[in-house]
Amino acid sequence: MKNKRLSLGADIAYMILLVMLFVCVAFIVFSENVSFNVAALCIVFAILIISHFTAVTFGLILNTVVIFAGFSWYLYRQFSYGIPIQSDFYFWVIVTPLLTVISNTIFRNMLQIEEENIKLRKWAQHFSIVDDMTELKNIQAYEMEFPVYQRIAARYKIGFMLIVWQFRYADDLKRIIGKKGMEQTVAELSKVMANTFRREDVVYILSKDPYEWGILLLTNENSEELLKTRIKEKMQEMDFSEILGKNAPRLDVRVGVHFIEEDEDTPLLALEKAKNKLQYDV
Structure with a gap:
């Protein structure tokens, strides 16, 4: 009007x-x-x-x-x-x-x-709850869906876990491959990661500065290391030579995992706790 x-x-x-x-x-x-x-x-x-x-x-x-x-x-x-x-x-x-x-x-x-x-x-x-570039759900969707997963976990007594991962040395990587190369890499990585987990385990793009992904999982606490290993192995299996050329730099991620207790965290507090654990993945 x-x-x-x-x-x-x-x-x-x-x-x-x-x-x-x-x-x-x-x-x-x-x-x-x-x-x-x-x-x-x-x-x-x-x-x-x-x-x-x-x-x-x-x-x-x-x-x-x-x-x-x-x-x-x-x-x-x-x-x-x-x-x-x-x-x-x-x-x-x-x-x-x-x-x-x-x-x-x-x-x-x-x-x-x-x-x-x-x-x-x-x-x-x-x-908007879907990111245009990666076609993943964004942080608004994460905040909306977090309580739903939390209630399901509480009702059926299932473990509830948040996994967050980022590029290791993201600033250096961006300087090497440039903005366009970074965007293409992120889009390809998002596509692969979305198909790596179960359908009910939705992958989110939580931030673009730096690029940061997350996933909410209904699983047991003792599967933490297994899931971290799966993410890193999938990363190593990916071929970025078509995007970055033959001399593509080695891409690596650091992973943070936070196991959420019943009614313990809000979406952003849980995210902050998971991000704090990124520094321990060396």
């Missing part, structure tokens, strides 16, 4: 600007002193450009300065040489501030529309 109002205001201001520019051109065509009016129009456009990149207040101040300077010059000529003030000058005195206000209104409305669209995109991204 706000976007529609801003868009309508910008359209109306744009049409008024076109009409006023047409009036200016017609005025120049039918005026006797064409050179003066063309110069005045050039000054008007210069003020419009400056006010476009600053603010309407600065544009109006600039208008006032130009008008005051023009009046001072004409008054000097009138008192010194008896040359009267040109009637065309009064036209530009009225038109110039109006054009400044109208053009700035268009720019301000369009800027607000752009800001509103950015907010809407961020809002949509925030509430």
Whole structure:
């Protein structure tokens, strides 16, 4: 609704600007002193450009300065040489501030529309539960589904585990293979990992800075080392030569595991505990 109002205001201001520019051109065509009016129009456009990149207040101040300077010059000529003030000058005195206000209104409305669209995109991204690049569920989905897994584990007395893994030396890796290579590697790794575990064990992309994956598992606590080994072995089996070339660097991950007791953790607290255990995977 706000976007529609801003868009309508910008359209109306744009049409008024076109009409006023047409009036200016017609005025120049039918005026006797064409050179003066063309110069005045050039000054008007210069003020419009400056006010476009600053603010309407600065544009109006600039208008006032130009008008005051023009009046001072004409008054000097009138008192010194008896040359009267040109009637065309009064036209530009009225038109110039109006054009400044109208053009700035268009720019301000369009800027607000752009800001509103950015907010809407961020809002949509925030509430989206699937990451576009990896096609994995994101941290919003993780926070939503964590209590469901927790209740199932409590009801059926099943172990509940969160596994988190990251690239080892992620910053160095990104510098070596570049942003595009990193994204392709992450997408391929996400696809493989999603097919490594059971269907009910959903893999999440929890962060992109640094890239971080997680998985919620209903399993026994003594399977911790087995699962960590499975993740690392799967990583070693993957061939990234098509993406990174023949001299692809060796990719490795560090894994953190947190076994969740009944009603012990919130989603983010459990994630923080699992991430803290990453440092012990050396």
